[in-house]
Amino acid sequence: MPTKTSGMPIDLGIDPQKRQEIAEGLSRLLADTYSLYLKTHNFHWNVTGPMFNTLHLMFETQYTELALAVDLIAERIRSLGFPAPGTYSEYAKLSSIEETPGVPKAEEMIRLLVQGQESVVRTARSIFPVVDDANDEPSADLLTQRMQIHEKTAWMLRSLLE
Numbered sequence: 001m002p003t004k005t006s007g008m009p010i011d012l013g014i015d016p017q018k019r020q021e022i023a024e025g026l027s028r029l030l031a032d033t034y035s036l037y038l039k040t041h042n043f044h045w046n047v048t049g050p051m052f053n054t055l056h057l058m059f060e061t062q063y064t065e066l067a068l069a070v071d072l073i074a075e076r077i078r079s080l081g082f083p084a085p086g087t088y089s090e091y092a093k094l095s096s097i098e099e100t101p102g103v104p105k106a107e108e109m110i111r112l113l114v115q116g117q118e119s120v121v122r123t124a125r126s127i128f129p130v131v132d133d134a135n136d137e138p139s140a141d142l143l144t145q146r147m148q149i150h151e152k153t154a155w156m157l158r159s160l161l162e
Contacts (some may be wrong), residue, residue, distance in 0.1 A: 023082035025127035031094035037066035117154035
């Protein structure tokens with residue numbers, strides 16, 4: 001049975017309960033992505049040390065990519081017929097990425113960002129069973145792209161620690 005948003009029925013060929021489960025998973029992904037964006041931007045502003053220029057530019061590239069990603073994820077949630085979370089309090093409840101108090105040293109920033117990138121991958125991967133079960137190819141495509149980007153970024157950051 002189609003569900004309604006704004007008076008219009010939604011019938012995408014995905015069971016409404018599964019759409020809701022997918023939207024809830026994508027909301028966790030959105031929260032993780034936004035939390036990682038904020039952490040990366042913070043580190044971009046506050047990094048110091050001999051690798052300053054390299055890290056400052058690298059973090060800028062990463063937070064810019066994350067800023068674009070949050071829009072894609074939120075729009076997919078909306079396409080499924082659900083509101084996208086958009087407040088710090090919602091993100092704090094939904095995210096698996098913890099805030100970092102203070103300003104860590106550059107090498108610790110890198111470690112924390114590797115952990116954050118890997119957390120996003122795990123969150124994306126955890127959504128796949130319901131997405132696959134619902135034959136939701138657009139969400140599967142989004143998840144696959146996000147995982148590829150975060151796995152590559154984690155690898156690049158880890159390479160700085162060797």
